[in-house]
Amino acid sequence: xNIIEIKSMYEKIIMNIKIKKxxxxxxxxxMLLEAISTTKELVERILPExxxxxxxxxxxxxxxxxxxxxxxxxxxxxxxxxxxxxxxEFLSCYDxxxxxxxxxxxxxxxxxxxxxxxxxxxxxxxxxxxHTCTSQKxxxxxxxxxxxxxxxxxxxxxxxxxxxxxxxxxxxFKNFLLIIADMPYIREDKSYVYFGEQLQNAIYELGKVxxxxxxxxxxxxxxxxxxxxxxxxxxxxxLIKAIPSPIENIxxxxxxxxxxxxxxxxxNLSFYEKMLEIAKKRYKNGEHHGSLEKIRSxxxxxTTFFDISLCEWLDRNLGMSILFDIFNYNFFExxxxxxxxxxxxxxxxxxxxxxxxxxxxxxxxxxFIDDCVNLAREFSADCFIYTQSLACKQFGSIPxxxxxxxxxxxGIPTLIIEFDVGDARMTSLKTFKEKxxxxxxxxx
Amino acid sequence: MLSLSNDPFLLMSNSISNKKTKEWAExxxxxxxxxxxxxxxxxxxxxxxxxxxxxxTGAKDTDLADVYMVRFTCSFxxxxxxxxxxxxxxxxxxxxxxxxCDHSRRMFELFDLKVFNRDDFKKDVxxxxxxxxxxxxxxxxxxxxxxxxxxxxxxxxDFKIKIEDNDLINAIQIYNKNxxxxxxxxxxxxxxxxxxxxxxxxxxxxxxxxxxxxxANQELERVLEILKDSPGIGVQGKKRxxxxxxxxxxxxxxxxxxxxxxxxxxxxxxxxxxxxxDDINFDDNESALTSIARRTYFRTSCPRMMNDHERRLQDLxxxxxNSKIDGVILQRINNCDLHGCDNMLYMHELxxxxxxxxxxxxxxxxxxxxxxxxxxEAFIEMLEK
Numbered sequence: 001x002n003i004i005e006i007k008s009m010y011e012k013i014i015m016n017i018k019i020k021k022x023x024x025x026x027x028x029x030x031m032l033l034e035a036i037s038t039t040k041e042l043v044e045r046i047l048p049e050x051x052x053x054x055x056x057x058x059x060x061x062x063x064x065x066x067x068x069x070x071x072x073x074x075x076x077x078x079x080x081x082x083x084x085x086x087x088x089e090f091l092s093c094y095d096x097x098x099x100x101x102x103x104x105x106x107x108x109x110x111x112x113x114x115x116x117x118x119x120x121x122x123x124x125x126x127x128x129x130x131h132t133c134t135s136q137k138x139x140x141x142x143x144x145x146x147x148x149x150x151x152x153x154x155x156x157x158x159x160x161x162x163x164x165x166x167x168x169x170x171x172x173f174k175n176f177l178l179i180i181a182d183m184p185y186i187r188e189d190k191s192y193v194y195f196g197e198q199l200q201n202a203i204y205e206l207g208k209v210x211x212x213x214x215x216x217x218x219x220x221x222x223x224x225x226x227x228x229x230x231x232x233x234x235x236x237x238x239l240i241k242a243i244p245s246p247i248e249n250i251x252x253x254x255x256x257x258x259x260x261x262x263x264x265x266x267x268n269l270s271f272y273e274k275m276l277e278i279a280k281k282r283y284k285n286g287e288h289h290g291s292l293e294k295i296r297s298x299x300x301x302x303t304t305f306f307d308i309s310l311c312e313w314l315d316r317n318l319g320m321s322i323l324f325d326i327f328n329y330n331f332f333e334x335x336x337x338x339x340x341x342x343x344x345x346x347x348x349x350x351x352x353x354x355x356x357x358x359x360x361x362x363x364x365x366x367x368f369i370d371d372c373v374n375l376a377r378e379f380s381a382d383c384f385i386y387t388q389s390l391a392c393k394q395f396g397s398i399p400x401x402x403x404x405x406x407x408x409x410x411g412i413p414t415l416i417i418e419f420d421v422g423d424a425r426m427t428s429l430k431t432f433k434e435k436x437x438x439x440x441x442x443x444x
Numbered sequence: 445m446l447s448l449s450n451d452p453f454l455l456m457s458n459s460i461s462n463k464k465t466k467e468w469a470e471x472x473x474x475x476x477x478x479x480x481x482x483x484x485x486x487x488x489x490x491x492x493x494x495x496x497x498x499x500x501t502g503a504k505d506t507d508l509a510d511v512y513m514v515r516f517t518c519s520f521x522x523x524x525x526x527x528x529x530x531x532x533x534x535x536x537x538x539x540x541x542x543x544x545c546d547h548s549r550r551m552f553e554l555f556d557l558k559v560f561n562r563d564d565f566k567k568d569v570x571x572x573x574x575x576x577x578x579x580x581x582x583x584x585x586x587x588x589x590x591x592x593x594x595x596x597x598x599x600x601x602d603f604k605i606k607i608e609d610n611d612l613i614n615a616i617q618i619y620n621k622n623x624x625x626x627x628x629x630x631x632x633x634x635x636x637x638x639x640x641x642x643x644x645x646x647x648x649x650x651x652x653x654x655x656x657x658x659x660a661n662q663e664l665e666r667v668l669e670i671l672k673d674s675p676g677i678g679v680q681g682k683k684r685x686x687x688x689x690x691x692x693x694x695x696x697x698x699x700x701x702x703x704x705x706x707x708x709x710x711x712x713x714x715x716x717x718x719x720x721x722d723d724i725n726f727d728d729n730e731s732a733l734t735s736i737a738r739r740t741y742f743r744t745s746c747p748r749m750m751n752d753h754e755r756r757l758q759d760l761x762x763x764x765x766n767s768k769i770d771g772v773i774l775q776r777i778n779n780c781d782l783h784g785c786d787n788m789l790y791m792h793e794l795x796x797x798x799x800x801x802x803x804x805x806x807x808x809x810x811x812x813x814x815x816x817x818x819x820x821e822a823f824i825e826m827l828e829k
Contacts, residue, residue: 127787131781131784157577160781161748162781164578164750165786168750168751168789169789172753173792180578180750182578182583185543364552365550396547397517397550400511401512418516
């Protein structure tokens with residue numbers, strides 16, 4: 001046994017001593033639940049009864065989902081960390097506590113008092129480069145503080161270098177087992193077959209680690225439920241074409257949260273069904289959430305997770321609708337749940353490869369440009385706001401080409417803002433507001 | 445004291461095109477540009493191309509490239525795009541990119557749309573993309589081999605050529621010889637009294653990646669002859685360092701270290717030892733193309749290979765032991781997540797083993813010379829205590 005192995009064994013023993021209750025293996029989920037409860041209380045007490053429904057409904061559903069996860073943790077079920085692009089319903093074939101690595105960092109950044117910067121700094125001080133993705137860095141920092149104890153982590157090799165480079169930390173320094181499903185960075189039929197096999201092997205490997213047989217009936221049921229979610233989402237997406245948009249801006253980050261945390265749970269379907277009802281009603285009455293809808297914007301990347309109040313400010317102060325962000329315009333075909341297992345996994349592979357960011361990263365960027373041009377026309381967009389995150393290197397060579405394409409083919413302008421999705425210190429909310437306000441002056 | 449610094453072969457590393465690339469193009473033969481060592485050079489050679497590894501040598505700024513790539517993009521990639529936008533890579537007849545990293549992978553589209561589609565550029569440059577798995581497994585190898593076979597077929601079709609087995613076998617022999625020469629040269633760095641500097645070795649590897657391999661082999665043999673009789677460069681007593689991390693194709697950085705009072709005795713770089721540490725084992729059990737692909741895929745990996753850190757660490761430790769170095773400099777070009785995180789792991793692992801280590805970030809161009817010099821000198825001072 002070498003010195004590194006001795007050290008990791010020692011760390012494991014110390015960690016086991018530190019854990020007094022089984023739910024202490026997922027302390028950040030407790031923090032998140034607390035943050036949600038506090039935000040919910042504020043929403044309930046301050047906002048009028050119909051104010052920001054997506055936030056109100058979303059918080060209720062996420063709270064319910066997280067409570068279920070924590071209950072599972074209390075039952076001492078194994079904790080499995082998963083990458084956001086691996087739909088959580090795929091883990092439903094096991095009795096476990098699924099923890100979304102990226103979702104945890106960013107939703108704590110959005111809702112936790114004081115943000116997650118402390119954990120980013122912890123990871124940076126440990127040697128993690130400043131330019132990697134904060135979505136992983138947050139949980140990495142939390143793990144350095146022993147706030148998580150995973151039984152295994154599972155991730156595809158997409159969508160980015162940050163994913164490929166950050167996850168090995170968990171394996172090499174915390175001895176958490178890392179299961180990798182290799183995803184080809186090319187979109188051909190053979191890619192789905194290859195990744196489908198990778199996914200299937202990864203799920204079986206996870207079963208061995210957890211000492212459980214996969215329950216494929218549960219998996220198929222969860223996928224069936226997500227197929228329904230997809231139907232509802234598409235209906236909402238269609239309604240957004242209406243002027244004014246019947247969906248408030250904050251729906252975008254909340255929808256992202258439910259998608260990554262609640263996939264395969266009844267709560268996810270419930271969120272979208274309730275939102276569809278609201279959207280239909282607003283559509284019928286020609287209502288807009290904010291004041292008057294003056295500008296319709298598309299955000300082909302993400303909004304500011306370090307402070308989602310920007311969404312509400314845009315709605316109310318500028319009359320700018322965010323029609324959708326990256327998490328709300330990438331859809332996939334429903335999965336045929338009666339297919340045989342191999343085919344089921346191929347279709348699951350297709351879904352994963354069409355997930356936001358993964359889709360753009362595994363393709364050349366020509367289809368992305370085409371998508372943006374078509375969406376701009378179809379949704380009567382007045383402008384694009386391209387938020388370029390420090391960590392997303394793949395997206396970093398697109399803004400200029402996209403801006404030119406939108407200008408030439410649709411005649412609309414693009415504002416590019418460089419930022420960090422989860423860290424308020426790189427580009428502050430104030431800077432965002434100022435930049436967008438100035439941009440809006442050129443539009444109206 | 446014998447110096448290689450003005451050797452005509454080494455001087456070929458100072459610019460993008462050189463006498464040999466010009467002669468090659470003028471004789472009507474074709475040049476294939478490629479970004480990364482996961483593109484099998486032997487296949488390009490067998491196809492009758494001059495394989496030319498894309499570099500940024502000589503770039504003074506990134507102003508043109510910055511229009512298309514945000515500042516979070518690796519400055520090496522931006523510098524190479526800058527040169528391409530200025531026409532420095534107009535001599536290419538085909539361009540091969542793989543998804544080695546997020547930065548260089550997007551070069552496929554940018555070269556396609558902005559370099560080879562310029563108004564003043566009329567040549568029909570063929571472009572190829574190879575999807576390389578991010579893990580090292582047998583299944584991954586099957587995928588990679590499939591990509592290489594498809595790439596070969598597309599080249600044959602596009603250029604109306606036939607790449608025969610004999611061409612591939614010949615390429616294997618030439619490239620194995622080439623790697624053997626480089627390893628022999630490297631051995632002269634390792635002796636108690638090194639016979640060449642780290643800067644010289646980098647120049648040799650860069651020149652080697654820019655000229656026809658038959659010519660390179662002659663030149664390497666000649667350099668070996670020079671070194672054989674050389675008494676050494678008189679640096680005994682200087683601290684012996686190893687350089688690890690992101691691609692280095694600007695000699696100024698290595699020179700900076702060596703001017704700071706140390707010698708770069710060994711490295712773990714893709715423009716360095718990692719490119720030549722092993723050979724293709726070819727026998728009758730599999731096709732020549734399979735053997736080429738096997739070596740390219742399974743050799744000491746780049747951090748892009750997500751499941752291979754342990755093996756990389758072991759290879760690194762073997763080289764540390766072999767080269768008897770006093771310390772390791774881990775360096776990354778800013779925004780290189782792959783090397784940045786791998787270096788983070790190495791830093792902790794090497795420290796645990798009591799190996800002195802300096803972990804630094806830099807830009808491709810030497811914009812922060814003084815900061816780097818201070819840190820490197822402080823590290824060397826620490827080693828001297």
